Amino acid sequence: NGEEEVKGGIAILGCGGTIASKIEYKTGAVYPSITPRELRLAFPALERWNVHSRRIFSLLSEDMSAYHWRLLADAIEEEIKGGSEGVVVMHGTDTMTYTAAAMSYMLQNLPAPVVFVGAQRSADRPSSENEMNMLNAVFSASQDLGEVAVCMHATTSDDYCHLHRGTRVRKMHTSRRDAFRSIGSSPLFAVD
Numbered sequence: 001n002g003e004e005e006v007k008g009g010i011a012i013l014g015c016g017g018t019i020a021s022k023i024e025y026k027t028g029a030v031y032p033s034i035t036p037r038e039l040r041l042a043f044p045a046l047e048r049w050n051v052h053s054r055r056i057f058s059l060l061s062e063d064m065s066a067y068h069w070r071l072l073a074d075a076i077e078e079e080i081k082g083g084s085e086g087v088v089v090m091h092g093t094d095t096m097t098y099t100a101a102a103m104s105y106m107l108q109n110l111p112a113p114v115v116f117v118g119a120q121r122s123a124d125r126p127s128s129e130n131e132m133n134m135l136n137a138v139f140s141a142s143q144d145l146g147e148v149a150v151c152m153h154a155t156t157s158d159d160y161c162h163l164h165r166g167t168r169v170r171k172m173h174t175s176r177r178d179a180f181r182s183i184g185s186s187p188l189f190a191v192d
């Protein structure tokens with residue numbers, strides 16, 4: 001399932017969603033089936049970091065439940081205890097902020113960053129922001145930060161992302177690439 005046995009560096013965990021999707025050209029439908037490893041191969045720029053990847057499950061995020069939060073929290077704990085310096089979680093955007101908030105409370109005293117990332121537009125669309133979000137998320141996961149955050153496009157252009165606190169972020173629009181906003185607080189930082 002795309003698992004690799006490398007330790008240290010940045011762990012990329014796959015939960016599914018548009019960022020990890022494949023297109024069926026016959027119907028035009030998009031499925032969350034690409035493995036994190038395939039995604040890494042599709043984005044050679046990721047090679048600049050020491051990354052390894054693992055698929056936890058492959059779901060549209062509306063199909064996730066608290067059961068999946070448990071599985072994800074266990075996998076993140078395993079990665080950090082195994083020596084990963086940071087964790088990136090690929091996740092569907094519809095319930096990403098709920099999972100990020102749940103992880104913020106389930107994973108206490110984090111010694112490393114846990115950064116959620118998704119894409120509003122799938123990889124087959126010229127306006128897809130999946131690569132930019134991914135590279136910025138991996139960069140953020142390599143920073144000196146001990147909390148759960150969400151890394152998503154900050155504007156309608158391809159200029160930078162915002163890193164939002166996991167308990168503060170909300171998805172404010174269905175399709176806009178700048179849909180994720182920090183509510184009642186500022187983003188932690190901008191990253192390009």
Ligand code: GLU
Binds near residue numbers: 016059092095118120
């Ligand atoms: N609705 C699906 C989900 O949240 C796909 C869309 C997306 O990834 O943003 O997983």
